Amino acid sequence: MTLTATRTGTAGSTSPTGRQLWLRSRWFLLFAVLLLLVGLLVAGLGSHGQYPPLDPRSPDRDGARAVVHLLEKQGLTTRTVDTEDTLADALAEPGSTVVLPEPDLMTTTQLRRLAQVRRGSDSRLVLISPEAAALAAFTPGITLATTANGIPKSAGSTGVPADCPLPEATLAGHAELGGLLYRPGADDTGCYPRFGAYPLVRHTDPGSRELVVLGSGRLLTNERLAKDGNAALGLSLLGSRHQLIWYLPDYAAAARSGDGSAAGPQRTLTDYIPEGWTWAGLQLVLAALLAAFWRGRRLGPVVTENLPVVVRATETTEGRARLYQRAKARGRAADALRQAARHRLAPALGVALTAGEPDPTALCAAVADRLGRPAAEVHALLYGTPPTDDAALVRFTDDLDALERQVRQP
């Protein structure tokens, strides 16, 4: 049935020329460039590093740039120190305020070393939320206020009256104090009492060397500075000397220097790989990219075609069977099976059909005659009541099959 013929159609290359490629992709390229520019712009506008809380450079809600900025406007010189050594030097400087947020992040050895520094005269050290270790190192007189179980007491920062003779506090009046609570030593001044303890304690050593312990630095944050007397208290606490030095530990640098402590920096797996192999890895990444391009390039597009509809012709019948089962339509199912059996039995026994149905009595009599079973029993099977449950339906079907078999092969 096959015939051979030569046929030359409108053959031609379907690959686009360079010009077509450019015309096709120029709007896409333009859009991509625009997207890149907008992305860079957004990134440039909104870019600032992630600062830790109470960082004097941070404009975030929990930063402390506002208070430092105000102090600078009043003529104070401010600077930050980031290593333990420079902090020790700063502590030794006379006429300075040193802020030490979260001193407990330092190791015990560091704290002990810093506490042994002979502090300059007329200086103030502000510890923000120090815990037991830092307190023990710097000022053994002040202790953490604890509950009966030995758990440190703390309170949420809310506006509270000063209620103490400290001039800074009396000037500021109400301020938001809270956080950790402390019990002052014998000569110390505790302010803003909360639950029988103090979130602000001042200790004075001879030579006007002051030490202020703050339960929380919340009143110094950009977000809360304008509330209550926070600004007044913060400015007077930090601005009493000509110089403000803020300790900002550079943890990454500390880890790099490996300062000999037992808990030295973790060396990652990459530190153990010789440097040459990172370059080799880079080269392998390049090879992987090329391999991806090699594998990703298809030899022509995928060919599609319309598929025919696949619907089994018995789909509706099977659907009807499921409907019968769900509706427990045993009567209807039994009727269908009975009718089919009657239609098969009637011609086998020579019973005539009238209007498509055999005569019941004649059929039953013929079946009973053939099998020697009572006609009533045969009638019950062929014309009886519907089965009451599924098990009965299965039994009924088996009985009906047996009857048919017996009639065919008595």
Add this chain to the structure above:
Amino acid sequence: MALTGRTALLVALGALVVGLLLPSWAGIGTVTLPVLLGVLADLVLAAPVRTLRFERSGDTTVRLGEAATVELTVTNPSGRPLRARLRDAWPPSAWRPGTAFAGSRHALTVPAGERRRLTTLLAPTRRGDHHAHRVTVRSLGPLGLAGRQGSHHVPWTLRALPPFTSRKHLPSRLARLRELDGRTSVLARGQGTEFDSLREYLPGDDVRSIDWRASARRNTVAVRTWRPERDRHILVVLDTGRTSAGRVGDAPRLDAALDAALLLTALATRAGDRVDLLAHDLHRRGSVIGRSPNEILPAFTDAMASLEPALLETDMRALTACALRMAPRRSLIVLITGLDARPVEEGLLPQLPLLTRRHEVVLASVADPRLDELATARGTVQDVYGAAAAEQTRADRRRTAERLTRHGVTVLDAPPAALPPALADAYLALKAAGRL
């Protein structure tokens, strides 16, 4: 453009050089740059794909299930030798299952200015027209690092014809047809039988067929012989609506219908009758009218090749009107459709008197053997409900068939394999009875 695995491998091996000797950007550059230069050189030196010329030849038709070869001639007019991988893409159903990938790809070398011929072996699994998609060529450079890639449109159409698997029933039915010829005694004289000739009386002939008048003119006893009527008109009407889309086994009902129609056509053409074809659902899908006996079977298979079941309810009124126009005088109308109660009652029954008034009508329907399987399944509750539903469906079909029979229609309901011979037998019976 396209790269080869060789490029990636070279760059990967370069990692050893970078790792051991030159761990720096310079090292990466030293290793990668020559490879990239090689890629560039390959791209420049590869034979151009755009200027290649293609030409096809080979089979344009094939019976479903048989293999066809389509040849592709590639001419390389450029001054550089073409070393390429080529893909001759065809729709998935044009391939023998599982060979689509390997069968479509060819390795190819064409020296400058020469041509080469490739052979693509197709074995369509679906009836209808299969169009060549496109030819994609990846022309590699001399280093084998990279190549140019491009596609050409080289049109070709391979028509897959219905398989006509019921051909095997044709010899036995033709033998039966010959039996009808020249029979005297058994064949009742009816209005459809024609007087053929006179021959000498042989013992055993029916005495009623003795032509006394002719016997008087000669000195032997002559009997009349009859032959089946010839030059009758048969119209095969295929319903390609939704009832023909249901799958019986793994082929749609329509395929069995086509097979039955082809067997009937082959038989009736040999018997000297004229056969026309109409395929109809909502609209007329195709027809073959008034072909000569020699070309009728090719014309039928060609018309049937592109028939697909449509998921539409058949417009029986339009179908009847169309059939009546195509059968102006008494004909045998063979309607191959479904026996589902609803479409028959609402669509066909009101139109039936128009058809049966002047024509003999045979309605053939493809039964589903799965229905019998369902009806005899026993064991679980699910099986019993399934059996009940199947019996209900069979009863419905039986009732529908009875109603049609009351209208004087011959109804055939047989599974796909049995339908073509059943239809042929029904035709022979009608012919023997002289009802055409």
